[in-house]
Amino acid sequence: MKKKRTKGLSPYKKNEFISYGIAILGFAVITLLKSTGMLSSSLQGQLVPICAYIIMAVSLNLVVGISGELSLGHAGFMSVGAYTGILVSGILGTVGVADPLRFAAAVIAGALMAGLAGFLIGIPVLRLRGDYLAIVTLAFGEIIKNIMNIVYAGIDENGFHISTKSDYGLSPDGRMLLNGPMGATQVDRISTFLYGFILVMVTLLVVQNILNSRQGRAIMACRDNRIAAESIGLNVMKNKLMAFTVSSALAGMGGVLFGLNYSTLLPIKFNFNTSILILVFVVLGGLGNIWGSMVAAIVLTVLPEALRQFADYRMLVYAVVLIVVMIATYNPAIRSRVSAFSEKYLRRKKPAPKPAEGGAD
Amino acid sequence: MKKEFMKKFTVVMLSLVMVFAMAACGGSSGGSSEGSSDSAEAVLYVGATGPLTGGASIYGTAVKQGAMIAAEEINASETEFKIEFRMEDDEADGEKAVNAYHTLQDWGVQVVLGSVTTGSCVAVSAETFEDRVFEITPSASSADVTNGKDNVFQVCFTDPNQGKTAAEKVMELYPDAKVAAIYNNSDPYSTGIFNAFKAELEANGKELVAEVTYPDDSNADYSAQLTSCKSAGADLVLLPIYYTPASVILKQASDMGYAPTFFGLDGLDGILDMEGFDTSLAENVMLMTPFNPWSDDERVAEFVKKYQDAYGELPNQFAADGYDTMYVIYEVFKASGLTTDLSAEELCDAMVAAITGDFSYDGLTGQEMTWSTDGTVSKDPVVVVIKNGQYEDM
Secondary structure, three states: OOOOOOOOOOHHHHHHHHHHHHHHHHHHHHHHHHHHOOOOHHHHHHHHHHHHHHHHHHHHHHHHHHOOOOOOOHHHHHHHHHHHHHHHHHHHHHOOOOHHHHHHHHHHHHHHHHHHHHHHHHHHHOOOOOOHHHHHHHHHHHHHHHHHOOOEEEEEOOEEEEEOOOOOOOOOOOEEEEEHHHOEOOOOOOOOHHHHHHHHHHHHHHHHHHHOOHHHHHHHHHHHOHHHHHHOOOOHHHHHHHHHHHHHHHHHHHHHHHHOOOOOEOHHHHOHHHHHHHHHHHHHHOOOOHHHHHHHHHHHHHHHHHHHHHHHHHHHHHHHHHHHHHHHHHOHHHHHHHHHHHHHHOOOOOOOOOOOOOOOO | OHHHHHHHHHHHHHHHHHHHHHHHHOOOOOOOOOOOOOOOOEEEEEEEEEOOOOOOHHHHHHHHHHHHHHHHHHHHOOOOEEEEEEEEEOOOOHHHHHHHHHHHHHHOOOEEEEOOOHHHHHHHHHHHHHHOOEEEEOOOOOHHHOOOOOOEEEOOOOHHHHHHHHHHHHHHHOOOOOEEEEEEOOOHHHHHHHHHHHHHHHHOOOOEEEEEEEOOOOOOOOHHHHHHHHHOOOOEEEEOOOHHHHHHHHHHHHHOOOOOEEEEOHHHOOHHHOOOOOHHHHOOOEEEOOOOOOOOOHHHHHHHHHHHHHHOOOOOHHHHHHHHHHHHHHHHHHHHOOOOOOOHHHHHHHHHHHHHOOOOEEEOOEEEEEEOOOOOEEOOOOEEEEEOOEEEEO
């Protein structure tokens, strides 16, 4: 079923290029600003979290937008990745492995653990229809949070210890890695903006290649009409599970990036609110729209900081902005105007539509 | 159909999020503030981060108000420099706290007062350590705050220190008591104190007759926890928790006719001002807190009056901590003999040397407070008992 190549770019390709474009352009501009010293330290401190949130949003979009299942526990996978990454990085740190290698090992381990968690949860749940995935992922996020609250781990000359008790025999000069409700402390902050950029590109590469493949079309077919997809021999369960596992693994990767950017990480950070925040990125950016998720993640991470001048009314303004964006992007009148505009100016290959209202410059 | 539903569902969820976001921001007061200053004068920029919105906002707001009173007093006095104070909201979240700190850096912060809560403070102190900025926290009590960082100091006791001191006090005042503890095992503060308390008791050959926990998510019913304390025959119950759950525990204990001695720590401070709480339930509760607003001390009385005039409420321990911290910064800065035109990096080492040197401070939360090089404070713990709805020194 080879599609005949049309003039210009297919919509898939076009969206793909926009996503890569945003990432590369963003990286180039930021690097340039950084080297000229024009970047405020407020923005500079947000670079790595922004990358992490982009990874989270794009990976969640794979489940919510493309596979059509609602997941409310994405922060749970982030936390699995983050804590795995912190443990791996902490252990490797004591043997004196170089930072880039440590980071790479942490990312791989975090992605594998989170992917495994997603796989195990997906097996029973994705067989069900309806919104069971939402309920189970919600519960998963809470369970992970509560488990992390009782895990103590450390490393000393006798090796690695892990326990659910606070007095687990770590020698005094040992290094505490996880400390129950106090979370991870004394984390070496080895995440950098460059690593963040690389991971964003990896995420985009994975998600967009899935999207633009036979597998991706199968996933979307299962979303759009399960019965029709089954009737042509697609294994719905298998397809959804694949999307869900990949998404979890990518979320774990984002978690590692996030976790290794701060010296401390409390389990409570990965609560329901964080899951919802990521869902907000996806919904606001448009379900299934990869670059929309990226833009939403960037804007909604920077916005609360940029609104600090409003002091008391900061979160109020933030909420109002969210509502306005929601209304604006879903408003048919505004949408038709935007598409008329892009018809007129951006797609020159097509026959020009009759002049719309508003003057041309 | 499915997509339709999804859309609707997400819209509903989003609206909920917004309502929460708006609710969270209501009732807070102040995001940033400035002490009066003249641009021609020498100004020391003191920046703070703390929760001004969200569940922990009462702590951040109290610290802010206390510190502002101190800054106003300093600026009104005959000083060679003024203090400009600004506090940024961090919602008690490490990530937001680091963002807030970077915002303060853009503003030109020279000394950091904060953070108010432990998680935020650990995250921020890692940044200040790297940037070489002098930091002193009024209330972040975990040992991780100062651990391995020579530039970070605490005005409050560390949690382990508090737990240890509480154990010593308990053994001194009630040598024969059967001791039990109810604590929140998903809270760093509560767990930190409890672990140190237990370790100290056991080091002296005493055992806890019961140790019961509750998680963060359930804070409506503690009858099971109380029953197990009662059936273990405990006549002293340690409550290393915050006052909201403690108020429920006191109520339920009195309902079931169980009246052991309750021994709280500084987290219990504020229970008497709690709305809808019958203060007679807290009668005879003992607590170890650094600040007693009903104290006869002249300075305390003056501070309480000023605070009440400005904000219409009784200052709690966090307000007093904020006040003291601002004064410590001021005194240390004066003692180090520096000028305000220096950068934060240049100030840092000199201020560290000054505070760990021959420096002592008498404040609202302790007399002759001194600091060691590991950043912890040394001052006498104060145990008070609640009588007639007031603290009474023991």
